[in-house]
Amino acid sequence: MRHQQHVGCIKKWRGRHQRLNMPVPHSCGGCHSAPKYLGIGNLGAAMSLAGRLKQSLLKLSYVRKPRRVVYTCMFGHSEKLSNFPMQRSPGIDFFCFTDDPHLNSTQWKIIQAPPSALDPHRRSKSFKHRPHLAFPDHAESLYLDNTIELKLGVAELFDLYLGSEVRLGAFRHELRDCIYDEADAVLAAAYDTRECVLPQIEHYRRQSYPAHYGLNSMGFILRRHNDHLVSATMDAWHEEVLRFSKRDQISFNYTAWKYKLPITLLPGTIADNPVMTWHHIAQRLPRDFDDDVYLALHEDVRLAGVNPRWHFLHHGLAEGRVYK
Numbered sequence: 001m002r003h004q005q006h007v008g009c010i011k012k013w014r015g016r017h018q019r020l021n022m023p024v025p026h027s028c029g030g031c032h033s034a035p036k037y038l039g040i041g042n043l044g045a046a047m048s049l050a051g052r053l054k055q056s057l058l059k060l061s062y063v064r065k066p067r068r069v070v071y072t073c074m075f076g077h078s079e080k081l082s083n084f085p086m087q088r089s090p091g092i093d094f095f096c097f098t099d100d101p102h103l104n105s106t107q108w109k110i111i112q113a114p115p116s117a118l119d120p121h122r123r124s125k126s127f128k129h130r131p132h133l134a135f136p137d138h139a140e141s142l143y144l145d146n147t148i149e150l151k152l153g154v155a156e157l158f159d160l161y162l163g164s165e166v167r168l169g170a171f172r173h174e175l176r177d178c179i180y181d182e183a184d185a186v187l188a189a190a191y192d193t194r195e196c197v198l199p200q201i202e203h204y205r206r207q208s209y210p211a212h213y214g215l216n217s218m219g220f221i222l223r224r225h226n227d228h229l230v231s232a233t234m235d236a237w238h239e240e241v242l243r244f245s246k247r248d249q250i251s252f253n254y255t256a257w258k259y260k261l262p263i264t265l266l267p268g269t270i271a272d273n274p275v276m277t278w279h280h281i282a283q284r285l286p287r288d289f290d291d292d293v294y295l296a297l298h299e300d301v302r303l304a305g306v307n308p309r310w311h312f313l314h315h316g317l318a319e320g321r322v323y324k
Contacts, residue, residue: 067091067138068158072108072146073127074098076120077309079284082146083107087153093138097127100310121246129238129248131223132231139226145219149277157275162222166264167230168256169222173215173249174269179204180211183250191287192245200244200251209254216263217270218249219278233259285313286323294323 074081074096081096083105088094096108099120103110116123127134131141140162142154150157161169176182183201186192223230233255240251256263270278294312295302298321301311312323 067093068140068142068154069093069095069131069135069138070142070144070154071095071097071127071131071134072144073124074100074103074146075113075124077285077307077313078120079146079281080313081105081108082149082279082281084149086150087156089153089155092154092158095134097124097134099123102310119246122241125241125246125248126238128221129234129241130231131225132234136226139224141221141223141225143221143223144276145278147279147281148220149279151274151276158222161264161266161275162224166222167224167227167262168233169264169266170216170218171220171266171268171270171273173217174271176215178212178215179209179250179253182215182247183245186245186247186250189287192247196245197247197250200240203244204254207254207258209257213257214253214263215249216252218252219270220266220276222266229259229261233261283313283317285309289323297322 068091070086070092071094075098077100081103084107086094086107094108095111096103096105097111097113099113101112113123113127116126118126128143131138131143135141140158142157144150152160173182176185180201183197187194187197223234225231225234236259237248237252237255240255241248244251253263255261266275267273268275270276289309289312291308294308294316298311298316301308301316304311312321315321316323
């Protein structure tokens with residue numbers, strides 16, 4: 001009878017601690033020895049189990065802490081990697097996705113992206129928009145444009161601005177509050193074509209998306225990216241960029257409105273805030289750069305077999321070479 005009572009105790013222990021991922025005793029062969037409630041026959045075995053329990057509790061404690069990641073993207077040789085210094089903390093990872101096989105960094109762990117049929121803009125945004133696919137084991141993420149330099153330590157930034165009630169945090173746009181005005185600005189600057197932008201805007205109007213409903217700058221994004229609503233909205237946002245303009249600020253606020261994703265506004269604007277500095281980099285690939293035209297203008301580059309974008313950014317600018 002006494003043995004049966006001990007078996008019952010062990011079953012209760014087993015059920016309770018398997019849920020916590022803790023080791024469980026497998027028999028109660030030492031029913032008449034200390035410590036009896038564990039069914040362990042000698043003190044050495046008890047101490048061994050205690051050590052394993054401690055390790056399991058430490059592991060459980062670590063898993064319960066949110067894993068954090070900071071990342072950026074560099075595709076199409078559009079500009080040089082900035083490598084701004086960051087105040088690091090344990091448990092925070094730093095990654096840069098790229099299509100440049102020669103890229104290296106002192107600040108980022110470089111990840112070579114797999115081949116894709118997408119253009120460099122949309123290829124970059126496939127990582128920018130969907131951290132839930134790239135980082136399923138991280139709970140919190142910060143996306144940074146290459147031109148951004150942080151003013152705060154990374155851990156402090158997460159703690160201050162990604163509280164438990166925040167799903168996604170971003171800055172408001174420094175100039176505009178309307179995606180329709182943003183679309184006009186994109187066309188005026190020739191950042192994308194009328195064939196991409198105008199059908200997009202007409203589609204949003206047909207969906208009754210209101211004017212002056214807010215506009216966010218999407219070069220700095222804090223996210224709980226595995227939250228179901230966040231990941232669903234991010235997938236839909238990326239689909240908008242695949243379908244319409246590559247300029248993703250046109251589609252972000254529409255998608256957040258459609259999916260009812262609350263946006264937490266960070267203090268200030270992306271151009272003036274206590275969190276980061278948004279640098280304007282002079283040496284970058286012109287938006288109207290055409291690979292074939294550059295190679296036709298510079299036969300030595302074509303014969304060398306180097307990437308025309310990389311050559312212009314790293315050599316052509318300094319040498320005063322024309323690109324059109």
